[in-house]
Amino acid sequence: MGESRAFFNLPPGCRFLEDGEEVDLRQWKESLISCGDHLARALREYVEMGFECLLEPVDPAELEGCSHCYRAGGDPVFRVYIR
Numbered sequence: 001m002g003e004s005r006a007f008f009n010l011p012p013g014c015r016f017l018e019d020g021e022e023v024d025l026r027q028w029k030e031s032l033i034s035c036g037d038h039l040a041r042a043l044r045e046y047v048e049m050g051f052e053c054l055l056e057p058v059d060p061a062e063l064e065g066c067s068h069c070y071r072a073g074g075d076p077v078f079r080v081y082i083r
Contacts, residue, residue, distance in 0.1 A: 014053035028081035
């Protein structure tokens with residue numbers, strides 16, 4: 001997981017879910033699953049709107065639908081929660 005964070009400059013108000021960290025997800029709303037430039041743009045927009053963001057790493061192999069696209073891109077994939 002560490003290497004997937006190395007390239008990623010999170011905007012203020014956004015953070016990664018730490019390994020083993022327990023979070024009451026009833027306080028958060030799942031917003032999207034994304035990666036790369038799309039993820040970066042979405043996080044900036046959420047912060048501009050005043051949201052906090054929590055990012056959880058996702059294994060693309062576990063995703064339905066567009067998992068092929070995520071794997072082909074090679075970027076780490078994250079589930080984003082906002083509040």
